[in-house]
Amino acid sequence: MLLENVPAHIFRIKPYQPGKPVAEVKRELGLETVVKMASNENPLGPSPLAVQAIGRKITDLNYYPEDSSYYLRQKLSEKLSIDPAMICLGNGSSEIIVNVGRAFLKPGDEILSSEKSFVMYYLCGAYMDNKVVQVPLKDYRFDLEALAEQITPATRIIFIANPNNPTGTYVAQPAWERFISRVPPGTLVVLDEAYSEYVPAPDYPDGIRYLPDHPNLLVLRTFSKIYGLAGIRVGYGIGAPGLIDILNRVKLPFNNNALGQEAAVAALDDTEFVTRSREVNREGLEFMHDFFSRHEIPFIPSVANFVAVLLSGPGEDVFNRMQRLGIIVRPLRSFGIPDAVRVTVGQAEENRLFAETFLRVWREAGGGSR
Numbered sequence: 126m127l128l129e130n131v132p133a134h135i136f137r138i139k140p141y142q143p144g145k146p147v148a149e150v151k152r153e154l155g156l157e158t159v160v161k162m163a164s165n166e167n168p169l170g171p172s173p174l175a176v177q178a179i180g181r182k183i184t185d186l187n188y189y190p191e192d193s194s195y196y197l198r199q200k201l202s203e204k205l206s207i208d209p210a211m212i213c214l215g216n217g218s219s220e221i222i223v224n225v226g227r228a229f230l231k232p233g234d235e236i237l238s239s240e241k242s243f244v245m246y247y248l249c250g251a252y253m254d255n256k257v258v259q260v261p262l263k264d265y266r267f268d269l270e271a272l273a274e275q276i277t278p279a280t281r282i283i284f285i286a287n288p289n290n291p292t293g294t295y296v297a298q299p300a301w302e303r304f305i306s307r308v309p310p311g312t313l314v315v316l317d318e319a320y321s322e323y324v325p326a327p328d329y330p331d332g333i334r335y336l337p338d339h340p341n342l343l344v345l346r347t348f349s350k351i352y353g354l355a356g357i358r359v360g361y362g363i364g365a366p367g368l369i370d371i372l373n374r375v376k377l378p379f380n381n382n383a384l385g386q387e388a389a390v391a392a393l394d395d396t397e398f399v400t401r402s403r404e405v406n407r408e409g410l411e412f413m414h415d416f417f418s419r420h421e422i423p424f425i426p427s428v429a430n431f432v433a434v435l436l437s438g439p440g441e442d443v444f445n446r447m448q449r450l451g452i453i454v455r456p457l458r459s460f461g462i463p464d465a466v467r468v469t470v471g472q473a474e475e476n477r478l479f480a481e482t483f484l485r486v487w488r489e490a491g492g493g494s495r
């Protein structure tokens with residue numbers, strides 16, 4: 126009776142499927158060491174300055190946090206040389222993605238994005254039954270030309286991941302500039318830069334630079350990746366003050382918890398940690414690319430902290446075999462690439478262990494005999 130009253134589209138939502146926690150895998154498979162290389166987390170742990178800040182704040186937890194994340198917005202404002210009124214905070218950038226949908230979508234409005242991208246863009250449409258038009262990737266990267274051609278009067282929000290998850294590719298400045306100049310002012314462009322701090326490419330466009338000319342642009346960043354704070358849920362959006370005001374109207378009160386705010390403020394000062402994270406990732410990515418190339422294993426060259434590996438059979442097969450050997454990767458069926466897995470770059474020793482295990486599994490699974 127009760128559930129009959131639930132709108133039909135709610136039953137069509139495929140809930141986000143996270144990877145299993147390490148402890149659960151250890152318990153179920155009776156393994157002593159398990160290395161998780163599945164969710165693009167920072168292998169160096171959290172920023173040490175953030176950990177200290179959390180320790181200092183912990184006795185204040187009886188108090189509600191700052192609702193507007195005041196100090197964190199101030200800190201971001203200084204760091205990015207941006208007016209604090211242009212910054213909103215979220216319980217991870219995932220919350221901001223959902224809030225964008227809540228604030229902007231009416232029945233019949235459409236979202237435009239690419240296929241084989243971040244699941245939150247599709248969920249954003251699914252929550253209120255708005256169509257998500259998905260343009261194919263081109264050479265595994267967002268095809269902004271094709272995206273621009275798909276814009277209609279119904280297109281309310283465009284989501285672009287740069288770099289894209291799970292392919293690790295990026296769109297370069299010229300393609301980005303051609304695209305943003307073609308978007309009508311009544312359509313919101315959400316440029317998701319969750320991995321921007323890792324990208325070494327000189328032609329990678331910094332979304333923030335385009336804000337003065339494009340009040341319909343929202344740039345998303347996160348503390349979940351290079352700052353090592355995925356577990357405490359802090360992300361931020363940068364856009365015109367009017368847009369930020371709208372997003373703040375639909376956020377939950379106290380959406381950023383007290384520890385997360387303190388941790389993020391401290392992490393922004395931890396330049397040593399960020400530099401080391403970038404360095405470890407650069408070396409690890411080089412190792413991964415080199416390993417796949419050397420063994421002629423098809424992969425998508427990446428600029429982020431993960432690599433997608435293209436297999437000749439279901440990704441779940443390699444995922445299961447590797448998990449039994451203590452290494453967790455991510456099968457990419459839910460991302461729309463069923464014959465692939467994604468591996469997050471780890472520390473040197475983890476990467477070596479991954480390579481050794483992957484090679485064994487890949488040969489067992491007949492990976493080389495395509």
Ligand SMILES: *Cc1c(COP(=O)(O)O)cnc(C)c1O
Pocket residue numbers: 165216217218219220243286289290317319346347348349350355358359360
């Ligand atoms: C990891 C990731 C995020 C970050 O999500 P949070 O909610 O901030 O943890 C955002 N976008 C993409 C494409 C990601 O891969």
